[in-house]
Amino acid sequence: MSGAHDNPVAGSNYHYIARKRRVVEDKRFVTGNGNFVQDQDLPGTLHVAVLPSPHPRARIVLINAEAALALAGVAAVITGDEIAEHTLPLYHGLPLPECRWFPLAHEMTRYAGEWVAAVVAEDIYIAEDALDLIEVEYEATPAIVDPEEAMKPDAPLVHPGHGSNIIYDGDFEWGPVAEDFEAADHTLSFRARWGRSSTVPIETFGVLAKWDKGTETLNVWASIQMPNYPEQIAAALRMPLNGVKVNQDIDVGGSYGVKRGIKHTVLVGYISRKLGGAPVSLIEDRLVNLASGDAHGPDRIFYTDVAFDQGGVIKSLKIRAIDDCGAYPGRGPFQLGKPIAAIVGPYRINSVHYRPCSVATNKTGQVPVRGMGQGPTNYMIETAVDEVARHLKLDRFEVRRRNLIRSDEFPYLNPTGTKYDSGDYETVLGKVTELANYDDLVKRRDELRVEGKLAGIGIATCLEPSGGNNLFEFLFNPKAEISTYMEGCQVRIDSVGNIVGTMGTTTSGQGHETLVSTILGEELQRDPDDIRVIHADSLAGLPTRSPIASRMAVMLGGAAAGAAQKIKDQLFQIAAHNLNRPIDGLEYSEGTIFDRSDPARKLSWDELCNIAHRQFHKLPEGMEPGLQALHVMQVPLGGQMPDEKNRVQLYPCFSFQAHIPFVEIDPGTGKVTVLDYFIAHDCGTVINPDIVRGMIIGGVAQGIGAALYEKFDYGPDGQFLSGTFVDYVMPSVFEIPYVKDVEHCTPSPLTSHGQKGSGEGGYLGAPAAIASAVNDALEPRGLSIHELPMRMNDIEELLNGEKPE
Amino acid sequence: MKAPAFDYHAAETVEDAVGQLAEAGDDGLILAGGQTLVPMLAMRLARPSVLIDINAVSELAGIEQLDDGIRIKTCTRQNVALNSQLIGESIPLLAKALPFIGHHQTRNRGTIGGSIAHGDPAAEIPLIAVALDASIKLQTKNDTRNLSAKDFYEGPMMTLRKDDECLTDVTFPIWQEEGKLGVGFQEVSQRHGDFAIVSVAAQMVLDGNNVCQRVAIAVGGAAGIPVRLEKVEANLTGSVINQETIGDALTNMADFLDPVEDQHGSAAYRRRVARVMTERAIWEAAA
Amino acid sequence: MTKRDITLTLNGKTVSGQADPRMTLVDFLRVVLKATGTHVGCEHGVCGACTIVLNGEAIRSCLMLAVQVESQEVITVEGLCEEDGSPGILQDAFRDGHGMQCGYCTPGMLTSVHALLQSNDDPSDEDILEAIGGNICRCTGYAQIIDSIKIGAERLREDKS
């Protein structure tokens, strides 16, 4: 067992940070006391069921809901016409006025499963009975399914008003690409395909809304993980933003980016207001979730050219990325933008030409998934490195060593204008080869090969950008002049000295309460177990951008540290005033402040808190009574807009991971078994070792899923084929080996305690690593595969199928 | 995902169950383990007017030794069968297949008879029943009849069971041939516990000279029903088992298969893999 | 259809409620009996989030009807707590191993493992895989769940001796 323990590197100076400590949230989860949205119990709640379109692309001729409405217990049936009349279109990240998106299909359906009507009823059983009674007349038309076909001028249009299926087409050149290609010893090209998959939490998305007539407030409880959620609700419902109250104390049963649910929320918000304030809930069932929830991830084709020298050193990349964003783009296209910060990976690549393109098809719309497009991008970059090695017949590890940025080169400015904060990539790569007992692994592989089996070792070395400032949005859309993604934390100490930390967003398994209490405990030198962390609702209003983008350790952690510092400053002032000593003569220890020259002169924590709350006469002049501080953290290195060459700092912190999986392929069936998995990881200072380890290994498991099993399949006619967990195949414990991990710590110079993000975890490298291992196994047969997922059928076909001439 | 409304009757005896079934006309369904039926209800793929629950019918659970076979009553839980020494010793092929069915939690509820009656072409128990020519007993209010598993299946989820018939038990024969009895079970599925993409069951008796005295082989997932490879069986019977005889016997076996295809396996894939798995199952049985 | 009265033993206490014949057991537990510890992940028997212990054995409560538990004995995650509601041995082991993240699969994991350890308090690695192979966790990649189970098994053995 290699359980988490104190982190030896970072832990030495800290009491609580980097120590193995129980996770605060776990207690309520193990006892069955989580506060999930489905556990909310408002009397009189009405339940919504949605009617899916059987056609991927059809005109809605007529909806007859009479029989449904007549059913006892049914309160309302809502259609797209009604919604379109009373709400504004949902927000896409890009300005797309002609791609109108409503919670229910309006006039036309654009993907199989799109919601055509919604029934509101006393209970969900009745609501589903009523769905059976709705008659819809459709006029079906051929769907456009393949993204490359969809780009052609004569393709059927998903949004006829938009005039094309191309939602975004960008062209960025950073550095002397033409010269680098010209001067290169070698070039090669490949196509790599990342299949439509997602992180698919075990809890589906759910939302409960209640319009409160008295206060004219829309109360929302949702399993949400999304920035600007209240803003989008208010905009669509044409409400003032200060009339939308999103309760952030809902436990979210997993999200990894996908829990967006904006269309669900606007729908129930509208219904609750329409019905005069009844609580209305929409809990996706799994069929709705898979077919039509806000759930599908990137679906991407890369055409990449690589320029490199004789020694395998990569000079330049040309990347065409075509991403199928489905019928309603939402923030999907930005998943091509986020990876810009690390588009050259951890390598000393001098220049890059990047042409990202987002294409609409008749499929479910795309939502951000763990890493916001970085997973597919890392897969492509690692494929490039492996291909270079294969081309030159060099060792894949050695080629990486030659390309990795050296530890003495930090901070390292990459061609896109982003500076990597810190790292020691070669050491981390060394750690994982040691952990994997690499020479031994090679022996095991070669023995299996001698037995006639197919076995392979994978390698992937990649980056996890964290704590971004969202400027990629501006790169894609100059109207979006947004240059901060701040996060706030408030600390209050009550009159008896108890500490409450307040954050402004939900938690979905990342342990934010633990993060805040650990950092506050460390800074204030109080036991984190006695610190309470709560989630302010959106009206109580801490500035927040939600736990996306691996940002909370950096941003919420920094905000907590900043707030604690403000509290300490105030305590020092109180102590200086009462002890009659200058602040620089005082010292703080576990909440007590004493006179360094005369330690008996002191004020205890209790005394300080008492003075602050009750003894105004003992406060320094001008000080407010009470003890509270809000700190809003700005993204480190933020504030710069892109220069004329589109160079800009997008993310401040860069974690690094090196993966080595070991796989065996059954040549008769094409089935891949992951025998072992090793990962070394560096996210700077680890705040809680158990949490980080979980993120890393959990991400690896999702990555194995994306590499080998998971795909939202569509038939050529646009029918959705992965509507259940039988067909959307997520790995069980049988498919995931016990992942062995090791941490390394290169602190970030930009954050409160040297921490960097780790939430996107192993997901950013595992698909690439598994692909590398599979290709290593196929190498003796002279074969390779660059399409995920690599399902049994695909691999067996490659091995045994009829070879095209 | 909520079932349409239905009535429910917890049967106390077989007589009660078949009586209810008769009354329901073609609208009643037997509820055994429910591991397939309940999700079908939730997806509204089944819309019975009444469910007749046989879980409490004590005469419908249990495993019995007969002279030439083992009788498994319909409501016997898959895990009970899995842990049964009698089955382990007398129907080793079934014992070998049982761990592949679903998961521990579904085997705690899922029943032998329910799986046979449902007739999923990729399910393990129907495959073993077909391989071993199990005898399936069906009972109505007035009548009982026995069908061979070989004849029982008509297509995916389609059997000869009539709406008023309750499958009460299934008898797996015990082979009496002299020699060494071996069994092989091979399955490929994406995930452990998933329905098979292809599965093959083989049972063989070899004499002291490695000559096949009797063999039965069936393939699941490669057609609408579990398929007996009678040609292959005939070719192997009387032959010494070696690479060559197996290779010969399996030539053209794919012609007897008619696989459906989906995103998890094309028809060509299933054909090729069926051959691979058959070969492995034969070797396993011969080992 | 008329609702049926259902009485069962839930976590050691006799409880009753009413349900339509079509109501699943998990809906009955959560909606009627307000025992919301048990979760729903798929309602078609694949994810294991709804696992409960019925008469000593782990089963999926989305694959059973409420009417079927009349007079039966059910244990849910709430039933693994101590008398006073504080975490039981296995639950604390999951805290110490951090065998979860979002906590959504956790009740199903705990009940599956509880059933395992009741009959086998020294499970092998294979026993553990068999016991939780039908419980999908999307967060953890299973390693810390396996750690937690081993911690729990050891403590339960110590507790007995």
Ligand code: FES
């Ligand atoms: S909810 Fe029962 S198995 Fe998924």
Ligand code: FES
């Ligand atoms: S802890 Fe989130 S699914 Fe297991």
